[in-house]
Amino acid sequence: MRTLALRGGARVAVVAAEWRDAFGVVTSGRVQLELRDGEPGPVLGRDAGFWLRGTGVRALRNPGRRTARVRIVTPRAQGRHMPGNTSRTPVTERRRNDMNDTGAGRTRRLRGLAGTGFAATLAAMVATTLAAALAQAAGVDFEVPDGGETIPPAGFAVVTGFFSIVGVVIAAALLRWSARPAERFVWTAVSLTAISLVPPVISGASTATTVALLGLHLVPATVMIPILARSLR
Template sequence: MWTLALRGGERVAVVAAQWNDAFGVVTRGRVQLELRDGEPGPVLGRDAGFWLRGTGVRALRNPGRRTARVRIATPGAGTVTCRSTHPRTPVTERRRNDMNSTNDTGIAAGPASGRTSHTRRLRGLAGTGFIATLAAMVATTLAAALARAVGVDFEVPDGGETIPLSGFAVVTGFFSVVGVVIAVALRRWSARPAQRFVWTAVALTAISFVPPLLAGADTATTTALLGLHLVPAAVMIPTLARSLRTRTV
């Protein structure tokens, strides 16, 4: 049994010949499993265990800033009896030392690759959010135009002003960007970003219903405003949640 220390952003490749049938337990920080196809796997917290046999894990990565530690147990490591060219050094001891050595390029790599991959995923999420924001703005504006065409005046009693179509686009764009920022933050710091994003977004959508209900507008305007709050939510929430799942699970 030996301990692997991962600095913030560091990635360590799993070499089958040296990690044969290994079992790991996270003793400090968080560790993300990188799957064989290059996609990031689940993020494991303290006291979480994982088995490498048949799981397709090809690397371990520290997604945080603080050093993470993993206790690795390899069955049979203490009973290796094959002969060595160094008779005074047991094979198991040399094997353990080789695994701990940062000079072994087979299992150790610098943190740059992990950080680059992480940055690329964040940029991909932001790009997806930008496209979803444009789609939400267009969908909401078209829905507002359709509502106005069937007779909804969108007149607010305070001051007797009518909400212009451009106002729907601006407000939708602003709050959609806020949603993207929340998604990026959760992707960076949360172990379950997709699930927590959905909870947060649904809660904020429910809170957004309060102003239309308190505005004192007529029934048609109030109903239309409530419906227009649901349009961008229906675009942004599934899109960002799907993007968070495909990059994290």
Template sequence: MRTLALRGGARVAVVAAEWCDAFGVVTRGRVQLELRDGAPGPVLGRDAGFWLRGTGVRALRNPGRRTARVRIVTPGARTATCRSAHPCAGHRTMEDDMTSMNDTGLVAGPASGRARHAHRLRGLAGTGLVAALAAMTATTLAAALARAVGVDFEIPDGGEAIPLPGFAVVTGFFSVVGIVIAVALLRWSARPAERFVWTAVSLTAISLVPPFLSGANAATVIALLGLHLVAATVMIVTLARSLRARTA
């Protein structure tokens, strides 16, 4: 009997010979199965048991931040071996392959797992910042074009027109909020891309309400709605695509 410890964000490849006849039980945290094609599989919680023999699962991953632990039991103790009829024949079992330390466990990816996870988070944040700059540029140019064709962007309550730099500032602020949400979901969620799209679309829908309540003329309201959609499209598409690439 041994314990496999997966630190936050760590991933350990499944070697068929080692998992031949081995049974695992999640004793702490959550463990996600990575399927044969690299797609994310089910997430197993505490006390969930599983066999990997013949399933095609190629890796185990910890989708959370805290260390997850899997208790691994191999029937037949140290003398058990896989029979020649089994595809793992000729290899020693997990019990023989592990170290002689009794129940001290094997830590998967203690440093490399964290490093890869931190690299993914930094990569997502960098992609998000580039997208934010693109969204700021797009909304500012679109606002300038709308003003050129006669949209005054005047809000009755303030009595002043919204300046062009104001569009860039507001777009940049909410773009950063979107990046923070995406990074948080990548770190803590088992399905970050799907949840990000749902959250971002919901927040975008809410953001379309204020222009209708501003009291501005119809042209200004329509232009403001269009600018909201331009910024949201750039950020949601870019971040969702980046999240899917980093969880594949």
């Protein structure tokens, strides 16, 4: 039985012969599995157990700042060298994670995210169009000072659809490359939404139009952000 210590950001290559009969348990911190093609794999938290034999995992990586530790149990490892520091503390095998389907699982998640994002985009377009129509019925003209043109409800639908798809692409990229996709997506989406509120304020439109435009920026954000964040978790 041994303990592998990974400092923040550290990476340890997996030697297949050393992990043939080994079972690992994360005792502190978080450990990310690096797949055969170099892609980032699942992030395992405390008490997560895993086998690496036949999985194609080529390295263990610490995605956080604090030191992560993995207890390695090798029933037939007498005389076999294992990476890391020795430890005499007993460990109980709690869970076994078979990583043979890691790549397929990630593909399924991306497809699921795409389907959810498409449905959320349609919902955001409908909600924004209805909100714009109600605002017009209440007397808001949506007249842009430059050129004196009036924005039609269909225009809001097109803009909402475009930026919603951009949000889905950002979410997919974070799912693909980030160890914490949900948290990063929420932070990014909220920041971009806040930036999008600036143009209506400085557009020079009437107070009613400005308030309505601000509301129409928040409607799709209210629809898209929670749905995509939930899918990323």
